[in-house]
Amino acid sequence: MATLSGIITAIMQVAEKSPESVSFDAIAALAEDDMQAVNRLIESSLKSDVALVSQVSQYIVMSGGKRLRPVIVLLAARALGYQGDEHVRAAAIIEFIHTATLLHDDVVDSSERRRGMDSANTVFGNQASVLVGDFLYSRSFQMMVDIGDMRVMRILADATNTIAAGEVMQLMNVHDPDTSEEDYQQVIYRKTARLFEAGAQIAAVLAARNPDVEGAMVDYGRNLGTAFQLVDDALDFDASPEELGKNLGDDLNAPMKQPTGLSPRWHRYPNPTTNKR
Numbered sequence: 001m002a003t004l005s006g007i008i009t010a011i012m013q014v015a016e017k018s019p020e021s022v023s024f025d026a027i028a029a030l031a032e033d034d035m036q037a038v039n040r041l042i043e044s045s046l047k048s049d050v051a052l053v054s055q056v057s058q059y060i061v062m063s064g065g066k067r068l069r070p071v072i073v074l075l076a077a078r079a080l081g082y083q084g085d086e087h088v089r090a091a092a093i094i095e096f097i098h099t100a101t102l103l104h105d106d107v108v109d110s111s112e113r114r115r116g117m118d119s120a121n122t123v124f125g126n127q128a129s130v131l132v133g134d135f136l137y138s139r140s141f142q143m144m145v146d147i148g149d150m151r152v153m154r155i156l157a158d159a160t161n162t163i164a165a166g167e168v169m170q171l172m173n174v175h176d177p178d179t180s181e182e183d184y185q186q187v188i189y190r191k192t193a194r195l196f197e198a199g200a201q202i203a204a205v206l207a208a209r210n211p212d213v214e215g216a217m218v219d220y221g222r223n224l225g226t227a228f229q230l231v232d233d234a235l236d237f238d239a240s241p242e243e244l245g246k247n248l249g250d251d252l253n254a255p256m257k258q259p260t261g262l263s264p265r266w267h268r269y270p271n272p273t274t275n276k277r
Contacts, residue, residue: 024066024068027071027075028066028067028071030075031071031074031075031078034074034078034087034088034091035067035070035071035074035091037085037088038067038070038074038088038091038092038095039067041088041089041092042061042092042095042096043062045092045096045139045143046058046061046139048135052124052128052132053132053135055124056103056120056124056128056129056132057132057135057136059120059123059124060099060102060103060114060120060132061095061096061099061136063114063117067095068228069091069094069095069098069195069196069199070091070092070094070095070199071091072196072199072200072203072221072224073087073090073091073094073199073200073202073203074087074088074091076199076200076203076204076217076220077090077202077203077206077207079203080203080204080207080209080213080217081207082203082206082207084206086147086149086152086206087202087203087206089143089146089147090147090152090156090199090202090203090206091199092143093140093143093144093147093156094156094195094198094199094202096136096137096139096140096143097136097137097140097156097159097160097163097195098195099133099136100133100134100136100137100140101133101163101167101191101195102114102133103120103121103129103130103132103133103136104129104130104133104167105167106119106120106121106129107121107126107129107130108167108171120132137160140156140160141157144156144157149205149206151205152202152205152206155198155201155202155205156198156202158198159194159195159197159198162190162194163190163191163194163195165190166186166187166189166190166191166194167191169183169186169187169190170187170191173187185226188225188226188229188230188233189222189225189226191229192225192226192228192229193221193222193223193224193225193226193228193229194222194225195225196221196222196224196225196228197218197221197222197225198221199221200217200218200220200221200224201214201217201218201221203217204217
């Protein structure tokens with residue numbers, strides 16, 4: 001098991017490299033052992049006596065993706081000195097909640113591609129995708145109980161509710177040309193940044209850190225999640241389908257992604273696909 005000093009040293013070594021040479025894979029490698037434990041837990045938790053549930057769950061969860069959100073939980077917990085193993089369960093829960101939102105999003109957006117493959121709704125149909133998304137939500141709540149920490153359960157329950165409200169908020173702005181930048185920021189916080197925030201906060205709770213540290217982790221998760229979604233939306237203008245892993249413009253065809261006044265602002269900046277930092 002990696003020690004706190006070892007993780008800090010490894011992070012510093014990564015940080016000393018030039019920005020162009022730092023990759024997500026290099027950062028994720030710091031949590032490789034824990035991530036393998038997460039993947040094992042995910043696979044065992046997907047089992048169901050209903051064949052279609054297992055098929056759709058396995059298809060979407062095991063179809064790739066960088067597991068960014070679980071990695072945040074794992075690295076944050078270790079960096080804060082946590083020595084237990086409940087961060088593995090928390091990371092798996094975060095991934096299940098995220099995957100459930102993907103299943104629902106692809107139905108709402110009528111997306112045909114996800115992670116470079118046919119989306120689950122394309123392969124199995126909209127009804128199966130929605131219902132299996134519900135299964136993943138409910139399985140994540142079963143796993144929350146296993147952690148046995150009321151604060152962790154509260155954070156995850158609140159985050160899940162916020163995400164659902166964000167979905168409805170986006171739907172309310174369907175094709176509204178007057179959608180403001182503030183509305184857009186609210187949607188990306190609720191639909192994306194809130195889960196990043198929860199993952200980082202849970203790491204501090206498990207490590208029994210003081211409120212100042214916990215608050216700093218909340219800020220870090222929220223800001224990272226916001227930046228992630230801003231870049232993801234920008235890529236929907238300029239990236240190729242191969243780079244994006246889904247059809248170009250799928251997110252722009254959603255009920256509300258960027259307000260009309262915000263879209264041209266992306267072109268003030270270099271193409272994110274050619275200036276990765």
